[in-house]
Amino acid sequence: MRARLTLLVAATTVLVLLAFLVPVALLVRQVAADRALSRADDVVQTIVPLVGDQEALRLAVTVQPVPVTVFLPDGSVLGAPSATTPAVRLAVRRGQALTVDTSAGQELVVPVVSAAGTAVVRTVVSDEELTRGVRRAWLVLFALGVALVLLGLFVADRLARALIAPISELSIVSHRLASGDLTARAGVSGPGELREVAGALNQLAGRIQDLLAAERERVADLSHRLRTPLTALRLEAESLRDPSESARVSAAADGVARAVTAVIQQARRSSEPASCDAVAVVADRAAFWAVLAEDTGRSMTQSLPPGPLPVAVGADELAAALDALLENVFAHTQDGTAFAVSLTAVAGGGAVLEVADDGPGFAASSASRGASAGGSTGLGLDIARQVAAVFEVKTSASGGALVRLEIP
Structure with missing residues (x-):
C-alpha cells in the first residue's frame, strides 16, 4: 500500500509538471527567437535612415553586431557579401518588409523607397541566435522538474509511512490476539477512522x-463444587468391607480428583502459552497404559525420539489427549489386540503423535465431534482434537484405526 501511494503521488506530480513545464519550455524558445529577431530589426532600423548617404551607410554596415547587406538601386551591394535572394526581389516588387525562413535561419528584408529607386536592407538571424540560451533554460526547467518529483516522492513516502504505521500496528495486534495474547492493545493514533478502528479492537x-x-471462574467454581461429592465417595469407599473393592473405588475417586484439580488449574491459568516436553509426557502415559495392556494380553509398541521435544501444549492437556486415545483402544477393541504409540519431531517445531491399533477401525461417523459408535459420550476424540493443530482419523497398515495429531 505504501508503494502504491508513493507511485500514485509520483504519477500525479509528473503529469502536473508536464502540463506546466512543456508550455513553459515552448514559451522560452519563442521568447528567445523573438528576442533575436527584435535585435536584428533594431539593427536594420538603424541602417534604414542612412540609405541616402553612402559614406555613412558604408561605415554603418561594417560596425553592426550582425551581418547586414544593403542592395542599392544601382545594383551595387554594401556590407556583408550576398547574392540577391528571392526575398530581396519580392521586397523590391511589393515595397514591404518581409521575414522569411531559410536554411540559414530567419531572413529579414526591409525595402527603402527613394527617388533613385528601391534599396533593400537585409540581415539573417541564424538558428544559433534564435535558440541562444534555450538549452540552458530547458536544463534548468528539467532539473527543477526532477527536484519537484523527488520532493513529492519524499513527502508522499512520509505521508504513506504515517498512514501505514497505524495499519501495520493494527495487523500485529490482531495477530497477537488471534494467537491467544489477550493483553495486546493497539495504539490509538493516525487518522480519525484508524483511531476509531483501534479503539473498537481494544474494546473487543x-x-x-x-x-x-468469567468462563474460567465458572469452570473453577463448578470444579470446586465437585469436591464435595468426591469427598463423600472417598468416605463411602473407606466404609466398604472388601479391602480390594475399597482400594479400587478409592483409586477411581483419586483419579477423578486429579482430573478435577487439573481442570481448576487450567481454568485459572494465565494467558501465557503453555509448553511441555512431549517425549516425557508420552513416555509417562505409555508406561501407565503398558500395565493394563499386559493384563489384557495386548502387544504395545512405542516409538519415541531420543531427546526432549518441546511442544506448545500443556503437559496435562497432552496427557489427557493420549489417555483418551488409548482408552478408546481398550474400550472398542477385543483383548489381545495390538496397538502402537509413536511420536516424531517436525522440522521447524512441533511433533506428530500417532496411535494405531489392529482392531476393526473407526466407523465413518466416528470422526465427527461428539459421535460414538460404542455407546459412549464420544468426547474422547474431542479431547484429543483440542490439542492438535491438525487432527486426522485414518486406517492403519493392519486395517485398524489410526489417529494422527499434529501438535504445534
Missing part, C-alpha cells in the same frame, strides 16, 4: 478477556 480484546476470565 477487553471484552474477550473479560468473557474468558
Whole structure:
C-alpha cells in the first residue's frame, strides 16, 4: 500500500509538471527567437535612415553586431557579401518588409523607397541566435522538474509511512490476539477512522478477556463444587468391607480428583502459552497404559525420539489427549489386540503423535465431534482434537484405526 501511494503521488506530480513545464519550455524558445529577431530589426532600423548617404551607410554596415547587406538601386551591394535572394526581389516588387525562413535561419528584408529607386536592407538571424540560451533554460526547467518529483516522492513516502504505521500496528495486534495474547492493545493514533478502528479492537480484546476470565471462574467454581461429592465417595469407599473393592473405588475417586484439580488449574491459568516436553509426557502415559495392556494380553509398541521435544501444549492437556486415545483402544477393541504409540519431531517445531491399533477401525461417523459408535459420550476424540493443530482419523497398515495429531 505504501508503494502504491508513493507511485500514485509520483504519477500525479509528473503529469502536473508536464502540463506546466512543456508550455513553459515552448514559451522560452519563442521568447528567445523573438528576442533575436527584435535585435536584428533594431539593427536594420538603424541602417534604414542612412540609405541616402553612402559614406555613412558604408561605415554603418561594417560596425553592426550582425551581418547586414544593403542592395542599392544601382545594383551595387554594401556590407556583408550576398547574392540577391528571392526575398530581396519580392521586397523590391511589393515595397514591404518581409521575414522569411531559410536554411540559414530567419531572413529579414526591409525595402527603402527613394527617388533613385528601391534599396533593400537585409540581415539573417541564424538558428544559433534564435535558440541562444534555450538549452540552458530547458536544463534548468528539467532539473527543477526532477527536484519537484523527488520532493513529492519524499513527502508522499512520509505521508504513506504515517498512514501505514497505524495499519501495520493494527495487523500485529490482531495477530497477537488471534494467537491467544489477550493483553495486546493497539495504539490509538493516525487518522480519525484508524483511531476509531483501534479503539473498537481494544474494546473487543477487553471484552474477550473479560468473557474468558468469567468462563474460567465458572469452570473453577463448578470444579470446586465437585469436591464435595468426591469427598463423600472417598468416605463411602473407606466404609466398604472388601479391602480390594475399597482400594479400587478409592483409586477411581483419586483419579477423578486429579482430573478435577487439573481442570481448576487450567481454568485459572494465565494467558501465557503453555509448553511441555512431549517425549516425557508420552513416555509417562505409555508406561501407565503398558500395565493394563499386559493384563489384557495386548502387544504395545512405542516409538519415541531420543531427546526432549518441546511442544506448545500443556503437559496435562497432552496427557489427557493420549489417555483418551488409548482408552478408546481398550474400550472398542477385543483383548489381545495390538496397538502402537509413536511420536516424531517436525522440522521447524512441533511433533506428530500417532496411535494405531489392529482392531476393526473407526466407523465413518466416528470422526465427527461428539459421535460414538460404542455407546459412549464420544468426547474422547474431542479431547484429543483440542490439542492438535491438525487432527486426522485414518486406517492403519493392519486395517485398524489410526489417529494422527499434529501438535504445534
